[in-house]
Structures are given as structure tokens and as C-alpha cells.
Amino acid sequence: TQLLEQSPQFLSIQEGENLTVYCNSSSVFSSLQWYRQEPGEGPVLLVTVVTGGEVKKLKRLTFQFGDARKDSSLHITAAQPGDTGLYLCAGLSGGSNYKLTFGKGTLLTVNP
């Protein structure tokens, strides 16, 4: 069973601060997706990374896939209250191109 460990589990910061959250595994993933989930809603896809070492930017969010495709990070610059939510990473591995394995998420709170 492939496991994705996300850290930290909880993060509370002030508006304007920078932060990084991590997604780690001992397994290799063919691709990794980041989602944000708000209370009472479903996960919303933010980005997919496929190539080892890949970096993708989405406005103030920067996503990186590790060279060995076992880990990923999400960096947010100048966080805003609207960034508050549960950030989930999910990966495809083991030859499957549809069975996503999810981490438990990082719950981010950005205080005004």
C-alpha cells in the first residue's frame, strides 16, 4: 500500500506570511495532484505534476515534484485569508492511471 504523508497536519499563520507544506512517500508516483478542499465541499484540483523536478506556478502558489517523484511541496507566498482550506496531495502509482492515493491533508488557516 502506497502512503502519502503530509506535513504539517495543521498550520495557522497571519496574512502576508509565506508557507510551505509537504507531501512525502517512500513510493514512486507517476504523477501527483494537489487539491484544496473547503468545509462541506469536495476537493478542487489545483495542479498536476508529472515529471521529476517539475515546478509549476499558479499565481502565488508554487508546486514542486521531487526529482525521484516520491515527494512534493506546495509553497504559498504572501498568504491571504482566501487561501484557508485543507490542502490534499494525491498520487497515481503502481501502474494504475486512475486509482488516486490521498494524503490526510494539511489544514491551513490564514488569519487576517
Place this chain on the structure above:
Amino acid sequence: NAGVMQNPRHLVRRRGQEARLRCSPMKGHSHVYWYRQLPEEGLKFMVYLQKENIIDESGMPKERFSAEFPKEGPSILRIQQVVRGDSAAYFCASSPELAGSSYNEQFFGPGTRLTVL
């Protein structure tokens, strides 16, 4: 530009009753996936369906759970004789034709929160 639709959003059942959860995929999507999110747990894959076919049900409990995606109409996840441990959020996701072997972007619905009394 409708996304994945699920209904009901909240469902309350007593032990022993049946729960039926519905999912309409995004327009143009022919692949449907069901996931379950238990309290304090991550989302877990349950089943993958295409129209009229179950492709992979390896994540589904062997008893009481079934899923279908008929030629016409929404996908249905059915739980018979519910027990308290079935209380969870059930999410449906859909995708277009799978993009080769490297990745598959799945788009999630808002979920159905099932509470078993």
C-alpha cells in the same frame, strides 16, 4: 459549465435502511470514481466505472455496497442495511477519456454526507 453533481448533499438513515447516492459526471466525461472520506482519514478509492461497466471495485466492501453507471442517468452508489460505521462523506469524481498512462485528472463533486443513526 456544470461540474460534477451529487445528491443528496446530506442523507440521514437509521441502521438497517438503504442509502442511495447519486452522481452526474461533468459533461463529456465518461469515467466515474467513488471515494469515501471517513472522519480523520484521507479519501479512499472505492470503485471505478464506465458506462454500464464496473472497471475496478477493489476498494469497495464486499458486502452491502454496490455501484452502477447505467447507459442513461447518473451513477448510483448503493449501501444496503447501513451501519454506524458507514457514516462518512462520499465523493464522486469524473474524468474524460484517460490521457495515456501517466496521469488522469479527476474532478470531484461536492459530496454526500451520510449519517447513520
